[in-house]
Amino acid sequence: MTFLSFLRNNSFARGVHPDARKSTAGSPIRRMPFASRMTLPLAQHIGTPAVPLVRAGEEVVRGQPIARADGHLSVPIHAPADGVIEAIELKPSARGPWVESIVLRVYEASTQEIRWAEPRDLEALSPAELLRAIQDSGMVGLGGATFPSHAKLSVPESHPIHTLIVNGCECEPYLTCDHRLMLEYPADLMVGIRLAMRAIGASRAIIGVEDNKLDAAAAMRAQLPADGDITVRVVPTKYPQGAEKMLIKALLDVEVPPGKLPMHVGVVVNNVGTLTQLGQLLPAGQGLTERVVTVAGPGIGKPGDYWVPIGTPMRTVLGWAGVPDADAREIVLGGPMMGLAVASLDVPVTKGVSGILVFDPRPEESAAGRREYPCIKCGECVRVCPMGLNPSMLGMLAAHREYDRMGAEFHLGECFECGCCAYVCPSRIPLTQQFRAAKGILRRRAG
């Protein structure tokens, strides 16, 4: 720290300040009842889909593994309720294509009790055994990335890790599930942080929280261990503060070089929601069967944060939350900046769904009202891109299908689709969407 360091903005460069709209932050997490039928896709994580362990007609209990991991980059799936397996068949997924899923008919008498658990003495486990236990719990990045947690925490020895960064930014508008978890379960979070630190061999952990969640920062500070290994740091509220590279920059003032991962600068980043759940599940020896989901948006009867059993159909969740006319609305999974619009309400809540946002249909923004203009070169996109790209130029190249130049000369590969550029564009050019498509095309070309 130099004496001028206070002049430095304690964050990353550029970015945007969308309206927070986090009206659900003030009320405690509630529990949603079981739906009568649940759908569990075998691929709810990045990597190889899980392999079913059950057959149609088999009875299962809440917490029982019903599919096993297939290889290292894969995690098992656990039954979210007592019931009987109805079928293993193709079901619609959030992204559109039908995917292989286990369908569970839930017994009406099913209770919240987890009836399948293998408690372990975690202290006695070696880091490798600990990673194995994490994989058995079915944990993935709950912030939306759905990268298997044990894989993220398995760092090659060539890259010693000095710091675990715990991401409590929740920079997306509307979402408050991580905020509530930090407020209500700080002790579980500390347990999870300790376990993750042990798995990666980090000597310290820093929890990064945006300065619009000071109550959460206070709640966590009250639970910090005395040895000082874990600290809480407040960072400015700005989107995308919760992106891994941006948070590392804000907390450590280190930039992860292009094409590299956090581990290349000795850091692993995990989301608070993930680590809280890890701190709850691992000591109890349980699997991941439910998660906290923010249900919000204009005109919802009962917005809020809910513990939702994984596999609950979207339609059921929205029914309970007081959205009778969900079919006529725009439904987004995740946050409004990076989330995915769903094509069908029959898709279930999966491990990666942090929010279900319901937007009004917007007639005033119909095709005519939302006329797209050519780029007027206002430069706004350049002034907000957190990666330092030139979205204006990239957009023009995309329009001319010059995908190779986008990648080779204008660093398309560095774009992480945060949406800042499209958010500010006065010409309403779907820049982020174009970049997503271009990246896909380049990936396919590369084989």
Added chain:
Amino acid sequence: MTSRIELRAAPHVSKGASVERIMFNVVVALLPICAFAVVQYGLSALALIVTTTLTCMASERLFNRLAGRPAALSDWSAAITGLLLALTLPPAFPLWMAAVAGFVAIALGKALFGGIGYNVFNPALVGRAFVQAAFPAAITTWVPAYYDGRFTAFIPTTLTAPLMTPPNLSEWVGRHAVDGFTGATPMARWKFENQIAEVGDFLSGMATASVGETSAPLILICGLFLAVRGFLDWRIPVAVLGSAMLLALVFHLADPGRYPPPVFVLLSGGLVLGAVFMATDMATSPVTPLGVWLYGALIGALTVVIRYFGGLTEGVMYAILIGNALAPLLDQLTPPRVFGQARGGLRDHFRRKPETRP
């Protein structure tokens, strides 16, 4: 059943910025300047402003239709071109010539390149440059501001029949001129007679000038309004005016007898109008922050150089057109530093080196 769900790609929210909003606000910001011009020059100025604006909008509509683009005028950009064009013309400019300028501005300055966003040069300046070459006499005929009877009668030249040469104005000017009116702009008087106008003359509108050039404080206030609301990149006027003043100061200090003080450079001619409303045209200025600074500084410096050493008295217009031409190159030369990339180059030279370890 599910087909009614709206499917749109992320991001699902937007800042709410729109081309229409930006352009409309620029129009609003230009209106006080136009009003002030009408106060100074009366009916003729009003007719001039209306003529260029209507011709620009009509031409825009025509070319959009010919090109099969949505024929919307709702983006207001043609109106801006029209208003700006009027503000750069002399008050006595014949209306038919103004209409030609308006048509050329849209046709050559905009439609030729493919319409809004694709134009390389500021359309208003293209129109102005065209009539400067086509009608050299009319574009340098000046009249005094605040002449009596300006709200009841036109300046005789205003209503010149199309394709006709306007009548000689010197007799009319002789009748209406207040003491000290010379019929030449302060810039020309300095250049050819070595006379430096008083600051008071500029601010009171006593100095001869184009329709919208005599109200520097008003232009700055309107520009500030836009900049504060985020519709105008403040860096450009700051860079243009800053570099022009700086260079003028250097000349002035080197030879005070020969070169006027910086404030003269600032207030004379269309420098402020150009810096605030024309150099800032989004489509024709760079997009990268560093490129924007260089672009502004270049325009400011070029203005002074053209004024002092060129054969012309008015440098801003050409300086901006040159800046426009170089904008794409400036963008290419000044890409932002990609996150995580090694620092280097002019701009990063001044930044802290990253730590590899915390």
